[in-house]
Amino acid sequence: MTKQQIEKVYIKPTLKLGYGYYLIQHSLIEAVKDLKKKIKGNVLDLGCGVMPYRDFLLEAGTIDQYIGMDLEYSEYHNKVKPDMYWDGYTIPLESESVDWIIVTEFLEHYFDTNAILKEMRRVLKPGGSIFFSVPFIYSLHEVPHDHHRFTPYSLSRFFTDNEFSSHSIYPRGGFNYSLIIMMSLWAKQAGSKGIIRLLVKFFLFCFHKHLIKNDKKYSTYQKGYTSFENHTMPSGLWGYATK
Template sequence: MIKNIDKYKRDWFIDLKLDVLPISFYIIRKSLLAAVTELRPKLHGNVLDLACGVMPYKEFLKNDLIEEYIGIDLEPTEYHNDVKPDYYWDGNKIPLDDASVNFVIATELLEHYFDTNHILKEIKRVLKPGGTFFFTVPSVWPLHEAPYDYHRFTPFALDEYFKKSKFSSWEIKPLGGFHYHLALSFALWNDYRLSGKYKKIIKPFLNMFLEFLLKKDKKNLIFKNGEMYSGLYGFVTK
């Protein structure tokens, strides 16, 4: 298994009660934590973690400038046995006042919300003027939480959605580049399609190959024909 699993990712998997950490989960969470780390020094004031699940990044993100960290999620699910959100919502209207938070964090949410225009409108509503919406979305990932898995966004689609929602500015970045895309694809093939005996045979070779791909990866910030990415994240300003 790839070494040096970060404490916060390790805690997240314990919360989900997974006995074995799949390689693909490690790879995707590695890129997500890198994006969240970029968000960390920016946070202040009131922070909303929307569709928060077990709030895996809460302790990591805390700083003295955050006045309140609010978790909001759907009615109780298997995620909420030990960690409960501050508020539940109906999936339609966020139960907060207009212009009440400085940041909205939505990691791996937008692909599950069919009406992208509506959720962006709600996020913008609760943000204070100049507030920031931080998001991540997958590109390479199997269908999950079926049937509530609706989208795989391109940066150009997100650009149009943010423009239509009349945000003032936004920056969209790749979670991982071409090599990361390939590493995640091979890891998913290993985790979801190979039988146990074949996994044992290829494990040492696969681990070396994945380490090579992750080290070689470069994230091209210019999206153009021929580019591939493992997922997207960004900062959107009201």
């Protein structure tokens, strides 16, 4: 997607897309904007789907090669073909060959977190980094391949156990984001003609700006230090892990 397409789809909420979907995508593109400032060299987009952020990231002018990689039987390939296929176990690239790996909304679908982190670490150059995002508040999706809902602490443990030198984890939203997402998902399940669904949509239409403006995402979580406190409710997480 180009910058204009991203703003059209993800920055402005619509009743058609739903406010929950809007917030999920809006928070993710805000994270991708941060990535755009850092990304360079050879990039692997693992589990790439339709590669929605490729054109946006290429605008930075710092990427030498962008490789989209996915399973051969992915449902997304009717729209966009990846550059390479993989078997879901071994990344078909040489060791220490990429500077960045992008895994957006991917880790929750992979059954063995340690195994995939080891494999990603193998193909990363020394000092190379992973950019990741995962949901925390969201319904089951792509079943039966929806395996995890990570906390900041479980992610930190996985990165440490797999010998990443540093990592940082950020919340994609707080209680208000989580509330809007849950209400939107619940209203969707109430049926297209349900009066409750209409009332919820009207409430979100009237108050979503206030809820978003006053949302408290809290601070960052870095190795050895946390500001994710008890009873906080991140809607999702994103961050970096460096080899």
